[in-house]
Amino acid sequence: MAAAEGAQARAGSTTTVVAGASVGTVFEWYDFYLYGSLAGFITQHFFSGVNETTGYIFALLAFAAGFAVRPFGAIVFGRLGDLWGRKNTFLVTMLLMGLSTFVVGLLPSYESIGVAAPILLITLRLVQGLALGGEYGGAATYVAEHAPPGKRGLYTSWIQTTATAGLFLSLIVILLVRTNIGEDAFKAWGWRIPFLVSILLLGVSLWIRLRLNESPVFQQMVDEGKTSKKPLAESFGQWGNLKLVILALLGLTAGQAVVWYTGQFYALFFLEKMLKVDGALTNTLVAVALLLGTPFFIVFGWLSDRIGRKPVILAGCVLAALTYFPIFKALTSAANPQLAAAVASAPVIVRADPADCSLQFDPVGKTAFVTSCDVAKSALANAGVSYENSAAQAGEAAVVRIGAVEVASFDGRGLPKAEFDLRKKAWVEALGRELKAAGYPPKADPALVDKPMVVALLWLLVIYVTMVYGPIAAALVEMFPARIRYTSMSLPYHLGNGWLGGFLPTTAFAMVAATGDIYYGLWYPIVVAAFTAVVGLLFVREMKGNAIEA
Template sequence: MTGEEKKVILASSAGTIFEWYDFYLYGSLAAIIGAQYFTAFPEATRNVFALLAFAAGFIVRPFGALVFGALGDLVGRKYTFLMTILIMGLSTFLVGLLPSYNSWGAAAPVILIILRMLQGLALGGEYGGAAVYVAEHAPANQRGYFTAFIQTTATLGLLLSLIVILAVQGYVNANWAPTAVLDAAGAAVLNPDGSPRMIKAFDLWGWRIPFLGSIVLLLISLYIRMQMHESPAFKKMKEEGAASKAPLREAFGTWKNGKFALIALFGLVAGQAVVWYSGQFYALFFIQNVVKVDSFTANVMVAWSLILGTSGFLFFGSLSDKIGRKPIILAGCLIAALTYKFVFPLLTETANPALYAAQQTPVVVTAAPGDCSFQFNPVGTAKFTSSCDIAKSTLARSSVNYTSVEDPAATTAQVKIGETVIPSYDATALTGDAAKAAPAAFTKSVNDALTAAGYPLAADKNTSVIKAAHFFDIFTGQKIMVILILTYLILLVTMVYAPIAAMLVELFPTRIRYSGLSLPYHIGNGWFGGLMPATAFAISAQTGNVYGGLWYPIIIAGATVVIGALFVPGGTHKKDIFADDAK
């Protein structure tokens, strides 16, 4: 690798790392931010909304791919890079300044989602440009290896965000005392045991510091991007007058090129996307919200798995230069589809043995037909007040596995935990003092029964759950096993993600390459992947199985294996990517 090639990779990768860092700060802090901006909703619904706000950034990514992809093919890679990093950095900084729901009401979550969408637009233009820029500088027999450095940037950006969060979280919580949580009337909110609920300083305001600090990364990124030169392939194409005058129409308006976008989406990127987000973001969300590991420990475990697994990007990228991109990507999707149903329960059993043991206790929700709703409400208009919905949401908050039974004779849903039967209540049928007393009484009865069944609801009394005192507190058998499980998920990520940039570059000619690869990549990762956490959470809540949501990535990854094996061309690693430029 020459000095100039190293400079190209460094310039592209450094800026992209910072951009992913900005984007993933929200994902790492989704639960905390949800408590700040979605306080008007019940806790179970709040988690879905927090994840959907995270997903909003992914939903608009294909539109960013269209806008900036066309600009990249028309005016060049370098100037498009500068625009995307500026939009991303300013949007992230403004999230850190945005007042909470308690201060600005409904305007706060609306603005939050708008800022997330701006981040998504910027990222939609970022990845394609970085992949194309590096690939067009790379030696023909090392495109997989060179572009693998770009593939590491998403993981390194996540790792950087986790390290910053851990450092700020440790410092803020060590120097500022927790604050009592107050309700809308200004009264203290109580825990089930009657003690006041407290919120740590980081969860209250300290989470803003990583967002505000990103302004420093923005300035560094802008400086780095200003030192970059235009891609020689793009300059040569412009000089020869071979540039496309309508890259979007040429890329997607004809079957000759459009078919490759469809093949790339369904035969490669959709499966890659769900494996990527399952192995990193859903794993982090799962270990925090389902396994009930505290956020600091969860971030430490995931950070170490990223450190151990990131070298897999370079290994599989280099391997793809020798044996091809297609077999590695499809093998990663197949292994993920076959093993997820075993890996995530093992993660629960290892990280929180008491919870895993308690989940084997039979819990049954019995309700009349039609009393239970599908508790997925992305627009916030529905209210889940039936006795069945209340029963299920209460159980979901405690990571309880349960089965549902329909009984036409039932007037009010009931929960059976072991041999204990607890009647639920219909919120619409209660008024006055009864409406205030029923929720607390029902929740207490359920919690008492779950505690008797072995559920470790009091986190501070659960001695079996992993807990890290600091970043290097990992040298016990339990913690090492959790890190190894998470590292296995990261290695699957590296299999599907390392070769994908080179593979997509090789499917399209230079004149429409930026546009051609950006759209299928961001539809796959933005829609199939970005919606994965929220979709999986909703499926789990509906089925009563905390692992039920895994069917989403399993089915998508399996479908990609079949479609990819049938339709994705092989041998693209031997292709001359400039051969079609004059056509």
Template structure:
């Protein structure tokens, strides 16, 4: 592939902007998950509402492999260009419709049903979008620059997250917090129509990928890409390796750096929602160019070593980074938790985070502490009367006033008075996590394209990528928050990320081949 600066700029800009807009559509839901939980899943248990909202967020990821199969086949049969035009149209329309949905208060159970349906359509669309954009850019890139070219696609995913934060915050500032919670939350979803129009206008200027055009002219395109993806010698093994080593590993780091930090700041560190979004947004703005940088580094030193180093450092620094984040975001809370830990004992100490109301006093106490973001050392079911110990003070029974007084005496802050925080250190901690995400995500589009033959590339790449990202990553916020709610440990949910990254490191080390010098035209 020869260099053509004008063509290459158009390819990168059109593909990247389309990716930004498409991921904006997907992430605006994640950004507003807590509010949507209250709108569409009302409950006496705030944790249950958020968990159900996150489960709906995960549902969109759960159907991505189906979208990968549908649009992957189309991409391998009719072409890269027209397939990702179809995916962005479906995504934009589904997102805009969320903005006109009635809430639970208006139509009852139909509200969450309709919301889940639109999330499923978004997931189907996204199952075809990423593979199409990555392949299109990579097949235009000259040898030795595929990591650099496709790094813009990786940065565009972060761009979609940033754009969702910007639009949400701009709307809040424009209409006010009260109006935003009432009706203004619809605006970020409706903005999708404008983004769709811009993206279609730019993408319609593109020509077909030169690799696909050459295959079509030579008559070597696959007539059954899905069947061939599973039957071609060695291709199934490569897809499994790519799913674990690449897709699952990079995604849990990325979602931890973006969404987990956002929810952690809001629910555990008691940081105001708007402030939390601003802090995460600033951090991601710093990190975004690094995805291109690491893509370029992988062109020089190889995809595999860059990813291995990123995984290894993540395993070492994941927990320290979150402890640093907690101390920076709410030092008063961390000091109180260390000096006056909370423990619970009593009978029937079962706690279902999804239940709107707990049946026992012990369960009600656990629900209350979870909603307040107060960690505990674990509930002991000893068959006796409920006892809540906060430092040196013991509260008998589920006495809210007594619990509040004991927490206040022990120095635990409240949401109304969250205590001091170090914004600079918060940004530094989130930026560190974002750096680890960039090091593992930057080379990914290049390596996924290079792993598979051109005639079945769209299908073969999209399936493992969206299974890995959809199931391992898409349900990460839900799984992590559930672990935190059940265990009472604010950092307990990080073990999910750590274990998946460990598995990705091992599979990468032993089974993932180096691909940077491969000829992708065949």
């Protein structure tokens, strides 16, 4: 009976450890999805009074700030985690994250305080990004250092499920608020409530984390006087440890990050922006796939305890690199069959002088696309139509070929703006008629979307995510010595996920805009994932079973 009581105590303690470490990462995803879901309301209230260019720049900065500063947060809080302890540091990071999310709901709008409003918003995003840089490393380290031998992959994989938890929590809160107060009130002030509600999550999270004890591994180092006095110098100033940091980035987290962001975020962007699927339907399909795929974080974490971290992570990278093109092309056929049929029967080709063609990517909305090539390509980009490029002779006007039909573009250089706008409007309408006649739909027909097939393909992308992400925490923890573990593992994780992964949608979209090929952006995650698979296979040794004690 005493043995049974002891087992129950250990189980309860384990549950508390995993829950306490995971609640902070739920915050991360709750806030991330709030910003995504409520971006229109945030832009309206914080960027409404500045000129178009400045407003767009601020909007981009507000989104990117959290990703950009994560590696710096990893250095700051990673160092503190190796000096102060795991528990104390991730109490601080969670408090900063939670308060930043809460305060967004209190910020005055641009109409009230002017340009200070977007500046304060970006500042909060910076604070949160810094805190996030220390949150994941602390949570992963804390759980792994409590886990019994042979179960680190299983225990730490629970942290990875928090992305789905954060998504559904944000959607539920938004839905409840909108339903209860009405759309007009939600647009005016109700959008703030989901941010304010986060204070309740913060309170519960702090209560759980305050009940936790310090990591036994760190406490042992303190008792034996083995803690690092200069974790930054040891992590990055000594070649033996710096080499591990580089290998962790290039041979593990780089591929893990691009597979993760492709499967969970770029797929959503691809459906909505490239295939013109209704936004609400897109979110629903992605949410269902995430819900079905989330248990596999646990499955692959457990599997990595049996066969090793490398085989699971690198297999996910290889499968992604080999199958992304066929999966995304199958998504096109399933989500917008009219578009797929049109592309097959009447492919679009732009024949133009390359010297007249600009990059069709204008983040501040001020580039004047007036050459015949730019007029043609900007119209096709706005219509969401993929095209191929063909070089014409120098000085020759651009021509858009749709199957066997050709539509000649015009050169707007030198035309007064009013006249150019009228000619372009007429030309775009003529192009639209030809595209429609060739079967190109203005948007995906919801009735024709093969929803089970789309969910199945999205689920497969999520499975790749679970393969690379489920074991990653255990793999990183086992790579580094206990005295500098928090510092050393946090930096490669956030360089991979904050920069290589966080900026993947923007980078891939720029690649699509540059070529006109809706699939061209996939080369970015494919090349990175393949590179990681090679580096990981050749240079990263298996971590499973490494002693992680001081």
